[in-house]
Amino acid sequence: MDQSRQDDVRPDEEMQALDADEQIVEQEDDEVVGERLRFRVGTNIRFRRLDKYLCGRFSHFSRSRLQKLIKEQGVNVNGRPAKPSHKLCPHDEIDLILPPREIRELTPEPIPLDVLYEDDAIIVINKQADLIVHPARGYKNGTLVNGLVYYANQLSRGSEEFRPGIVHRLDKNTTGVLIVAKTDHAHWKLARQFADRTVAKTYLAVVHGVPDLRADRIASPIGIHPRVREKCAVRYDGKPAVTTYQVVEAFRGYALLQLALETGRTHQIRV
Known part of the structure; x- marks a missing residue:
């Protein structure tokens, strides 16, 4: 199974030029977390909504995506989480972490899997510690998903790229039972059960x-x-x-x- 996407722009490449009196205070690129930017807005910024301001600065992100980032506390203004409707003032300091780029492809790998149960709809796996569930920036190979793509002839498409079959996750250092969907019908049935908290964990x-x-x-x-x-x-x-x-x-x-x-x-x- 090979999945790819064309959109692979870097956040710093697409950030619009700062005004003369605006200043980048800090910038770092973490392979796992994403790109962190901390900058101070200029004197001409007054009472502009935070989400609209960020849309103007990062043209490759939609307003809804930036609003989601803000609501998930990925953006601080003057050291405190802010709402999308927050009105900016001159010299406010914005600190945000932009999501990492998606990987380009998914490579099947013969990773040993501890399969507890399997039928036509699901696979139940005992995930070992130190195994990441799905690829992310910095972890493109050696994940459970890479092993699943090699092992299974069919996996659900799911709701996100490069995460076929994944309905729920366990942290890298956590070992435990993971349910993988082989069909889209099973995927959404399981997803609804997890969302409704009818699954006892x-x-x-x-x-x-x-x-x-x-x-x-x-x-x-x-x-x-x-x-x-x-x-x-x-x-x-x-x-x-x-x-x-x-x-x-x-x-x-x-x-x-x-x-x-x-x-x-x-x-x-x-x-």
């Missing part, structure tokens, strides 16, 4: 220390870490996150917990 995790309570419910809002943008942290302006846990076994200085997520925030268990 439990996790096992070893943590430092032993909780005072044998079981509890943790409810704390989570958002992007204010200093390390690739991570998440508890923050008052974040999105609601709820986790329940039970202590399976306690050790000296450590505990094995069984966890269930009532919400699905990025890095929720780690935070």
